[in-house]
Amino acid sequence: MRLQELRRRSRSRLVESGTARPEYSADLILSAALGIPRAALLWNDGEVTDDELVRAESALRRRASGVPLSYVLHEAEFYGYKFKVGRGVLIPRPETELLVEEALRLFPKGTPARFADWCTGSGCIAIALLLENPSLIAVGVDKSRSALKWAAINRKLHGLEKRLDLLRNAEPSLAPIGDESLDFIIANPPYIPSGELAGLMSEVRDYEPHEALDGGEEGTELFAKFFKAFPRMLKPGGLFLAETAGNAQVCSLDIMASREFVLVNKVLDYNGIFRHVIWRKR
Structure with a gap:
Protein backbone atom coordinates (compact mmCIF):
# COMPACT_ATOMS: atom_id res chain seq x y z
CA MET A 1 0.00 0.00 0.00
CA VAL A 67 -7.25 5.30 23.98
CA PRO A 68 -5.79 8.83 24.48
CA LEU A 69 -3.43 9.86 21.71
CA SER A 70 -0.57 10.45 24.16
CA TYR A 71 -0.90 6.88 25.42
CA VAL A 72 -0.96 5.55 21.87
CA LEU A 73 2.21 7.46 21.01
CA HIS A 74 3.73 7.03 24.50
CA GLU A 75 4.65 10.69 24.30
CA ALA A 76 3.31 14.10 25.34
CA GLU A 77 4.66 17.61 24.99
CA PHE A 78 4.87 19.96 27.96
CA TYR A 79 6.48 23.39 28.08
CA GLY A 80 8.19 22.65 24.77
CA TYR A 81 9.77 19.40 25.98
CA LYS A 82 8.94 15.79 25.12
CA PHE A 83 7.88 13.40 27.87
CA LYS A 84 7.24 9.67 27.82
CA VAL A 85 3.83 8.69 29.17
CA GLY A 86 1.58 5.63 29.29
CA ARG A 87 -1.06 3.88 31.37
CA GLY A 88 -0.66 4.65 35.04
CA VAL A 89 0.42 8.28 34.73
CA LEU A 90 -1.51 11.49 34.16
CA ILE A 91 -1.07 13.09 30.74
CA PRO A 92 0.41 16.62 31.10
CA ARG A 93 -2.08 19.44 30.47
CA PRO A 94 -1.37 22.74 28.70
CA GLU A 95 -2.90 24.78 31.56
CA THR A 96 -0.33 23.34 33.97
CA GLU A 97 2.35 25.13 31.96
CA LEU A 98 1.01 28.34 33.52
CA LEU A 99 2.00 27.00 36.94
CA VAL A 100 5.53 26.44 35.63
CA GLU A 101 5.59 29.99 34.28
CA GLU A 102 4.68 31.36 37.71
CA ALA A 103 7.42 29.34 39.39
CA LEU A 104 9.96 30.62 36.86
CA ARG A 105 8.79 34.17 37.42
CA LEU A 106 9.51 33.74 41.12
CA PHE A 107 12.70 31.72 40.61
CA PRO A 108 14.10 32.87 37.25
CA LYS A 109 17.13 31.42 35.51
CA GLY A 110 20.20 31.78 37.70
CA THR A 111 18.26 31.84 40.98
CA PRO A 112 19.32 28.87 43.13
CA ALA A 113 16.61 27.00 45.02
CA ARG A 114 15.63 23.56 46.22
CA PHE A 115 12.04 22.48 45.71
CA ALA A 116 9.67 19.53 45.83
CA ASP A 117 7.25 18.62 43.07
CA TRP A 118 4.43 16.83 44.92
CA CYS A 119 2.27 14.40 42.93
CA THR A 120 5.03 14.55 40.33
CA GLY A 121 3.43 12.02 37.95
CA SER A 122 5.50 11.98 34.75
CA GLY A 123 7.87 14.49 36.32
CA CYS A 124 6.93 17.10 33.74
CA ILE A 125 6.67 20.05 36.15
CA ALA A 126 9.93 19.38 37.96
CA ILE A 127 11.83 18.56 34.78
CA ALA A 128 10.59 21.63 32.91
CA LEU A 129 11.67 23.84 35.82
CA LEU A 130 15.08 22.17 36.07
CA LEU A 131 15.68 22.54 32.35
CA GLU A 132 14.63 26.18 32.34
CA ASN A 133 16.65 27.08 35.44
CA PRO A 134 19.91 25.11 35.81
CA SER A 135 20.37 26.53 39.33
CA LEU A 136 17.44 24.52 40.72
CA ILE A 137 17.55 21.10 42.36
CA ALA A 138 14.45 19.06 43.19
CA VAL A 139 12.76 16.04 44.64
CA GLY A 140 9.73 14.58 42.87
CA VAL A 141 7.21 12.92 45.18
CA ASP A 142 4.37 10.56 44.30
CA LYS A 143 2.55 7.67 45.96
CA SER A 144 2.19 5.74 42.71
CA ARG A 145 4.90 3.26 41.70
CA SER A 146 3.68 3.44 38.13
CA ALA A 147 3.92 7.21 37.99
CA LEU A 148 7.41 7.19 39.47
CA LYS A 149 8.46 4.67 36.82
CA TRP A 150 7.53 7.18 34.12
CA ALA A 151 9.17 10.02 36.08
CA ALA A 152 12.40 7.99 36.22
CA ILE A 153 12.23 7.40 32.46
CA ASN A 154 11.81 11.12 31.82
CA ARG A 155 14.54 12.05 34.29
CA LYS A 156 16.96 9.87 32.34
CA LEU A 157 15.64 11.12 28.99
CA HIS A 158 16.53 14.68 29.97
CA GLY A 159 19.78 13.83 31.77
CA LEU A 160 18.69 15.05 35.20
CA GLU A 161 19.67 12.10 37.40
CA LYS A 162 21.99 14.29 39.50
CA ARG A 163 19.48 17.10 40.05
CA LEU A 164 16.17 15.28 40.53
CA ASP A 165 15.59 12.76 43.31
CA LEU A 166 12.42 10.68 43.29
CA LEU A 167 10.54 9.71 46.44
CA ARG A 168 7.58 7.42 46.94
CA ASN A 169 5.32 8.78 49.66
CA ALA A 170 1.60 8.51 50.39
CA GLU A 171 1.52 10.57 53.58
CA PRO A 172 3.10 14.04 53.35
CA SER A 173 3.61 14.34 57.13
CA LEU A 174 5.89 11.26 57.03
CA ALA A 175 8.01 12.31 54.05
CA PRO A 176 11.76 12.13 54.82
CA ILE A 177 12.41 15.73 53.82
CA GLY A 178 14.46 17.91 56.14
CA ASP A 179 12.99 20.70 58.26
CA GLU A 180 13.03 24.09 56.49
CA SER A 181 15.00 22.57 53.59
CA LEU A 182 12.81 23.70 50.69
CA ASP A 183 12.47 27.11 49.07
CA PHE A 184 9.18 26.13 47.48
CA ILE A 185 6.80 23.26 46.88
CA ILE A 186 4.83 22.93 43.67
CA ALA A 187 1.96 20.51 43.15
CA ASN A 188 -0.70 19.41 40.70
CA PRO A 189 -2.58 17.10 43.05
CA PRO A 190 -5.85 15.21 42.53
CA TYR A 191 -8.47 17.92 43.04
CA ILE A 192 -11.64 16.72 41.30
CA PRO A 193 -14.50 15.91 43.74
CA SER A 194 -15.24 12.19 43.70
CA GLY A 195 -18.81 12.72 42.56
CA GLU A 196 -17.67 14.52 39.42
CA LEU A 197 -15.42 11.79 38.03
CA ALA A 198 -18.27 10.09 36.20
CA GLY A 199 -18.86 13.27 34.19
CA LEU A 200 -15.31 13.53 32.85
CA MET A 201 -14.51 12.97 29.17
CA SER A 202 -14.33 9.24 28.46
CA GLU A 203 -10.67 9.47 27.43
CA VAL A 204 -9.86 10.81 30.89
CA ARG A 205 -12.36 8.82 32.96
CA ASP A 206 -11.70 5.44 31.35
CA TYR A 207 -7.93 5.56 30.88
CA GLU A 208 -6.10 7.99 33.13
CA PRO A 209 -5.35 6.95 36.73
CA HIS A 210 -8.14 7.92 39.10
CA GLU A 211 -5.66 8.29 41.97
CA ALA A 212 -4.25 11.28 40.07
CA LEU A 213 -7.73 12.79 39.60
CA ASP A 214 -9.90 11.95 42.61
CA GLY A 215 -9.52 14.55 45.34
CA GLY A 216 -12.09 13.06 47.69
CA GLU A 217 -15.59 14.30 48.52
CA GLU A 218 -14.77 18.01 48.16
CA GLY A 219 -11.66 17.62 46.02
CA THR A 220 -9.50 18.98 48.85
CA GLU A 221 -8.52 15.80 50.69
CA LEU A 222 -4.82 15.97 49.86
CA PHE A 223 -4.64 19.73 50.29
CA ALA A 224 -5.67 19.31 53.93
CA LYS A 225 -2.61 17.10 54.43
CA PHE A 226 -0.39 19.55 52.55
CA PHE A 227 -1.33 22.50 54.75
CA LYS A 228 -0.40 20.50 57.85
CA ALA A 229 2.82 18.94 56.53
CA PHE A 230 4.42 21.55 54.28
CA PRO A 231 5.18 24.30 56.85
CA ARG A 232 7.77 22.03 58.47
CA MET A 233 9.59 21.49 55.16
CA LEU A 234 9.52 25.06 53.87
CA LYS A 235 12.05 27.70 54.79
CA PRO A 236 10.69 30.85 56.45
CA GLY A 237 8.78 32.68 53.73
CA GLY A 238 8.80 29.59 51.49
CA LEU A 239 6.17 29.25 48.80
CA PHE A 240 3.51 26.66 47.97
CA LEU A 241 2.26 26.76 44.37
CA ALA A 242 -0.65 24.55 43.38
CA GLU A 243 -3.13 23.76 40.63
CA THR A 244 -6.76 23.60 41.74
CA ALA A 245 -10.27 22.88 40.45
CA GLY A 246 -11.04 26.58 40.09
CA ASN A 247 -12.73 29.58 41.66
CA ALA A 248 -14.97 27.99 44.31
CA GLN A 249 -12.32 25.53 45.43
CA VAL A 250 -9.73 28.31 45.65
CA CYS A 251 -11.90 30.14 48.19
CA SER A 252 -12.29 27.00 50.25
CA LEU A 253 -8.57 26.23 50.12
CA ASP A 254 -7.59 29.70 51.22
CA ILE A 255 -9.71 29.30 54.34
CA MET A 256 -8.05 25.93 55.01
CA ALA A 257 -4.59 27.42 54.52
CA SER A 258 -5.06 30.61 56.53
CA ARG A 259 -3.45 29.40 59.75
CA GLU A 260 -0.09 28.48 58.20
CA PHE A 261 -0.06 30.33 54.86
CA VAL A 262 -0.92 33.72 53.43
CA LEU A 263 -2.30 34.05 49.90
CA VAL A 264 0.17 35.66 47.48
CA ASN A 265 -1.45 35.31 44.07
CA LYS A 266 -4.19 33.63 42.06
CA VAL A 267 -3.52 32.87 38.40
CA LEU A 268 -6.13 32.60 35.64
CA ASP A 269 -6.05 29.70 33.19
CA TYR A 270 -6.83 29.94 29.47
CA ASN A 271 -10.57 29.91 30.22
CA GLY A 272 -10.48 32.77 32.70
CA ILE A 273 -10.76 30.49 35.74
CA PHE A 274 -8.54 30.96 38.80
CA ARG A 275 -6.68 27.68 38.36
CA HIS A 276 -3.38 28.21 40.16
CA VAL A 277 -2.71 29.57 43.62
CA ILE A 278 0.46 30.70 45.38
CA TRP A 279 0.73 30.82 49.17
CA ARG A 280 3.61 31.98 51.34
CA LYS A 281 4.48 30.35 54.65
CA ARG A 282 3.72 32.69 57.53
Whole structure:
Protein backbone atom coordinates (compact mmCIF):
# COMPACT_ATOMS: atom_id res chain seq x y z
CA MET A 1 0.00 0.00 0.00
CA ARG A 2 1.24 3.48 -0.81
CA LEU A 3 1.47 6.12 1.88
CA GLN A 4 -1.17 8.52 0.57
CA GLU A 5 -3.72 5.73 0.37
CA LEU A 6 -2.86 4.67 3.93
CA ARG A 7 -3.19 8.27 5.09
CA ARG A 8 -6.60 8.63 3.46
CA ARG A 9 -7.86 5.38 4.99
CA SER A 10 -6.43 6.22 8.42
CA ARG A 11 -8.11 9.60 8.53
CA SER A 12 -11.43 8.15 7.39
CA ARG A 13 -11.25 5.41 9.98
CA LEU A 14 -10.78 7.86 12.84
CA VAL A 15 -13.51 10.15 11.50
CA GLU A 16 -15.93 7.21 11.42
CA SER A 17 -14.99 6.17 14.98
CA GLY A 18 -15.81 9.65 16.29
CA THR A 19 -12.25 10.28 17.41
CA ALA A 20 -11.41 13.84 18.42
CA ARG A 21 -9.21 15.67 15.90
CA PRO A 22 -9.12 12.62 13.58
CA GLU A 23 -6.88 14.05 10.85
CA TYR A 24 -4.35 15.34 13.38
CA SER A 25 -4.36 12.02 15.27
CA ALA A 26 -3.95 9.99 12.09
CA ASP A 27 -1.01 12.05 10.90
CA LEU A 28 0.83 11.84 14.22
CA ILE A 29 0.28 8.09 14.37
CA LEU A 30 1.56 7.57 10.82
CA SER A 31 4.53 9.84 11.46
CA ALA A 32 5.50 7.75 14.49
CA ALA A 33 4.81 4.38 12.88
CA LEU A 34 6.81 5.18 9.75
CA GLY A 35 9.52 7.18 11.47
CA ILE A 36 9.15 10.23 9.24
CA PRO A 37 8.43 13.92 9.96
CA ARG A 38 4.78 14.85 9.94
CA ALA A 39 5.45 17.33 7.13
CA ALA A 40 6.62 14.47 4.89
CA LEU A 41 3.09 13.09 4.89
CA LEU A 42 2.13 15.96 2.60
CA TRP A 43 4.33 14.84 -0.29
CA ASN A 44 5.71 11.36 0.37
CA ASP A 45 3.87 8.60 -1.49
CA GLY A 46 6.31 5.78 -1.12
CA GLU A 47 5.42 2.16 -0.56
CA VAL A 48 4.63 1.28 3.05
CA THR A 49 6.39 -1.84 4.33
CA ASP A 50 4.54 -4.68 6.05
CA ASP A 51 6.16 -3.87 9.40
CA GLU A 52 5.20 -0.21 9.11
CA LEU A 53 1.66 -1.18 8.22
CA VAL A 54 1.40 -3.45 11.26
CA ARG A 55 2.65 -0.67 13.58
CA ALA A 56 0.26 1.86 12.07
CA GLU A 57 -2.69 -0.53 12.22
CA SER A 58 -2.07 -1.36 15.88
CA ALA A 59 -1.87 2.31 16.87
CA LEU A 60 -4.89 3.32 14.80
CA ARG A 61 -6.97 0.53 16.33
CA ARG A 62 -6.13 1.71 19.85
CA ARG A 63 -6.89 5.33 19.02
CA ALA A 64 -10.18 4.43 17.34
CA SER A 65 -11.20 2.52 20.48
CA GLY A 66 -10.77 5.65 22.58
CA VAL A 67 -7.25 5.30 23.98
CA PRO A 68 -5.79 8.83 24.48
CA LEU A 69 -3.43 9.86 21.71
CA SER A 70 -0.57 10.45 24.16
CA TYR A 71 -0.90 6.88 25.42
CA VAL A 72 -0.96 5.55 21.87
CA LEU A 73 2.21 7.46 21.01
CA HIS A 74 3.73 7.03 24.50
CA GLU A 75 4.65 10.69 24.30
CA ALA A 76 3.31 14.10 25.34
CA GLU A 77 4.66 17.61 24.99
CA PHE A 78 4.87 19.96 27.96
CA TYR A 79 6.48 23.39 28.08
CA GLY A 80 8.19 22.65 24.77
CA TYR A 81 9.77 19.40 25.98
CA LYS A 82 8.94 15.79 25.12
CA PHE A 83 7.88 13.40 27.87
CA LYS A 84 7.24 9.67 27.82
CA VAL A 85 3.83 8.69 29.17
CA GLY A 86 1.58 5.63 29.29
CA ARG A 87 -1.06 3.88 31.37
CA GLY A 88 -0.66 4.65 35.04
CA VAL A 89 0.42 8.28 34.73
CA LEU A 90 -1.51 11.49 34.16
CA ILE A 91 -1.07 13.09 30.74
CA PRO A 92 0.41 16.62 31.10
CA ARG A 93 -2.08 19.44 30.47
CA PRO A 94 -1.37 22.74 28.70
CA GLU A 95 -2.90 24.78 31.56
CA THR A 96 -0.33 23.34 33.97
CA GLU A 97 2.35 25.13 31.96
CA LEU A 98 1.01 28.34 33.52
CA LEU A 99 2.00 27.00 36.94
CA VAL A 100 5.53 26.44 35.63
CA GLU A 101 5.59 29.99 34.28
CA GLU A 102 4.68 31.36 37.71
CA ALA A 103 7.42 29.34 39.39
CA LEU A 104 9.96 30.62 36.86
CA ARG A 105 8.79 34.17 37.42
CA LEU A 106 9.51 33.74 41.12
CA PHE A 107 12.70 31.72 40.61
CA PRO A 108 14.10 32.87 37.25
CA LYS A 109 17.13 31.42 35.51
CA GLY A 110 20.20 31.78 37.70
CA THR A 111 18.26 31.84 40.98
CA PRO A 112 19.32 28.87 43.13
CA ALA A 113 16.61 27.00 45.02
CA ARG A 114 15.63 23.56 46.22
CA PHE A 115 12.04 22.48 45.71
CA ALA A 116 9.67 19.53 45.83
CA ASP A 117 7.25 18.62 43.07
CA TRP A 118 4.43 16.83 44.92
CA CYS A 119 2.27 14.40 42.93
CA THR A 120 5.03 14.55 40.33
CA GLY A 121 3.43 12.02 37.95
CA SER A 122 5.50 11.98 34.75
CA GLY A 123 7.87 14.49 36.32
CA CYS A 124 6.93 17.10 33.74
CA ILE A 125 6.67 20.05 36.15
CA ALA A 126 9.93 19.38 37.96
CA ILE A 127 11.83 18.56 34.78
CA ALA A 128 10.59 21.63 32.91
CA LEU A 129 11.67 23.84 35.82
CA LEU A 130 15.08 22.17 36.07
CA LEU A 131 15.68 22.54 32.35
CA GLU A 132 14.63 26.18 32.34
CA ASN A 133 16.65 27.08 35.44
CA PRO A 134 19.91 25.11 35.81
CA SER A 135 20.37 26.53 39.33
CA LEU A 136 17.44 24.52 40.72
CA ILE A 137 17.55 21.10 42.36
CA ALA A 138 14.45 19.06 43.19
CA VAL A 139 12.76 16.04 44.64
CA GLY A 140 9.73 14.58 42.87
CA VAL A 141 7.21 12.92 45.18
CA ASP A 142 4.37 10.56 44.30
CA LYS A 143 2.55 7.67 45.96
CA SER A 144 2.19 5.74 42.71
CA ARG A 145 4.90 3.26 41.70
CA SER A 146 3.68 3.44 38.13
CA ALA A 147 3.92 7.21 37.99
CA LEU A 148 7.41 7.19 39.47
CA LYS A 149 8.46 4.67 36.82
CA TRP A 150 7.53 7.18 34.12
CA ALA A 151 9.17 10.02 36.08
CA ALA A 152 12.40 7.99 36.22
CA ILE A 153 12.23 7.40 32.46
CA ASN A 154 11.81 11.12 31.82
CA ARG A 155 14.54 12.05 34.29
CA LYS A 156 16.96 9.87 32.34
CA LEU A 157 15.64 11.12 28.99
CA HIS A 158 16.53 14.68 29.97
CA GLY A 159 19.78 13.83 31.77
CA LEU A 160 18.69 15.05 35.20
CA GLU A 161 19.67 12.10 37.40
CA LYS A 162 21.99 14.29 39.50
CA ARG A 163 19.48 17.10 40.05
CA LEU A 164 16.17 15.28 40.53
CA ASP A 165 15.59 12.76 43.31
CA LEU A 166 12.42 10.68 43.29
CA LEU A 167 10.54 9.71 46.44
CA ARG A 168 7.58 7.42 46.94
CA ASN A 169 5.32 8.78 49.66
CA ALA A 170 1.60 8.51 50.39
CA GLU A 171 1.52 10.57 53.58
CA PRO A 172 3.10 14.04 53.35
CA SER A 173 3.61 14.34 57.13
CA LEU A 174 5.89 11.26 57.03
CA ALA A 175 8.01 12.31 54.05
CA PRO A 176 11.76 12.13 54.82
CA ILE A 177 12.41 15.73 53.82
CA GLY A 178 14.46 17.91 56.14
CA ASP A 179 12.99 20.70 58.26
CA GLU A 180 13.03 24.09 56.49
CA SER A 181 15.00 22.57 53.59
CA LEU A 182 12.81 23.70 50.69
CA ASP A 183 12.47 27.11 49.07
CA PHE A 184 9.18 26.13 47.48
CA ILE A 185 6.80 23.26 46.88
CA ILE A 186 4.83 22.93 43.67
CA ALA A 187 1.96 20.51 43.15
CA ASN A 188 -0.70 19.41 40.70
CA PRO A 189 -2.58 17.10 43.05
CA PRO A 190 -5.85 15.21 42.53
CA TYR A 191 -8.47 17.92 43.04
CA ILE A 192 -11.64 16.72 41.30
CA PRO A 193 -14.50 15.91 43.74
CA SER A 194 -15.24 12.19 43.70
CA GLY A 195 -18.81 12.72 42.56
CA GLU A 196 -17.67 14.52 39.42
CA LEU A 197 -15.42 11.79 38.03
CA ALA A 198 -18.27 10.09 36.20
CA GLY A 199 -18.86 13.27 34.19
CA LEU A 200 -15.31 13.53 32.85
CA MET A 201 -14.51 12.97 29.17
CA SER A 202 -14.33 9.24 28.46
CA GLU A 203 -10.67 9.47 27.43
CA VAL A 204 -9.86 10.81 30.89
CA ARG A 205 -12.36 8.82 32.96
CA ASP A 206 -11.70 5.44 31.35
CA TYR A 207 -7.93 5.56 30.88
CA GLU A 208 -6.10 7.99 33.13
CA PRO A 209 -5.35 6.95 36.73
CA HIS A 210 -8.14 7.92 39.10
CA GLU A 211 -5.66 8.29 41.97
CA ALA A 212 -4.25 11.28 40.07
CA LEU A 213 -7.73 12.79 39.60
CA ASP A 214 -9.90 11.95 42.61
CA GLY A 215 -9.52 14.55 45.34
CA GLY A 216 -12.09 13.06 47.69
CA GLU A 217 -15.59 14.30 48.52
CA GLU A 218 -14.77 18.01 48.16
CA GLY A 219 -11.66 17.62 46.02
CA THR A 220 -9.50 18.98 48.85
CA GLU A 221 -8.52 15.80 50.69
CA LEU A 222 -4.82 15.97 49.86
CA PHE A 223 -4.64 19.73 50.29
CA ALA A 224 -5.67 19.31 53.93
CA LYS A 225 -2.61 17.10 54.43
CA PHE A 226 -0.39 19.55 52.55
CA PHE A 227 -1.33 22.50 54.75
CA LYS A 228 -0.40 20.50 57.85
CA ALA A 229 2.82 18.94 56.53
CA PHE A 230 4.42 21.55 54.28
CA PRO A 231 5.18 24.30 56.85
CA ARG A 232 7.77 22.03 58.47
CA MET A 233 9.59 21.49 55.16
CA LEU A 234 9.52 25.06 53.87
CA LYS A 235 12.05 27.70 54.79
CA PRO A 236 10.69 30.85 56.45
CA GLY A 237 8.78 32.68 53.73
CA GLY A 238 8.80 29.59 51.49
CA LEU A 239 6.17 29.25 48.80
CA PHE A 240 3.51 26.66 47.97
CA LEU A 241 2.26 26.76 44.37
CA ALA A 242 -0.65 24.55 43.38
CA GLU A 243 -3.13 23.76 40.63
CA THR A 244 -6.76 23.60 41.74
CA ALA A 245 -10.27 22.88 40.45
CA GLY A 246 -11.04 26.58 40.09
CA ASN A 247 -12.73 29.58 41.66
CA ALA A 248 -14.97 27.99 44.31
CA GLN A 249 -12.32 25.53 45.43
CA VAL A 250 -9.73 28.31 45.65
CA CYS A 251 -11.90 30.14 48.19
CA SER A 252 -12.29 27.00 50.25
CA LEU A 253 -8.57 26.23 50.12
CA ASP A 254 -7.59 29.70 51.22
CA ILE A 255 -9.71 29.30 54.34
CA MET A 256 -8.05 25.93 55.01
CA ALA A 257 -4.59 27.42 54.52
CA SER A 258 -5.06 30.61 56.53
CA ARG A 259 -3.45 29.40 59.75
CA GLU A 260 -0.09 28.48 58.20
CA PHE A 261 -0.06 30.33 54.86
CA VAL A 262 -0.92 33.72 53.43
CA LEU A 263 -2.30 34.05 49.90
CA VAL A 264 0.17 35.66 47.48
CA ASN A 265 -1.45 35.31 44.07
CA LYS A 266 -4.19 33.63 42.06
CA VAL A 267 -3.52 32.87 38.40
CA LEU A 268 -6.13 32.60 35.64
CA ASP A 269 -6.05 29.70 33.19
CA TYR A 270 -6.83 29.94 29.47
CA ASN A 271 -10.57 29.91 30.22
CA GLY A 272 -10.48 32.77 32.70
CA ILE A 273 -10.76 30.49 35.74
CA PHE A 274 -8.54 30.96 38.80
CA ARG A 275 -6.68 27.68 38.36
CA HIS A 276 -3.38 28.21 40.16
CA VAL A 277 -2.71 29.57 43.62
CA ILE A 278 0.46 30.70 45.38
CA TRP A 279 0.73 30.82 49.17
CA ARG A 280 3.61 31.98 51.34
CA LYS A 281 4.48 30.35 54.65
CA ARG A 282 3.72 32.69 57.53
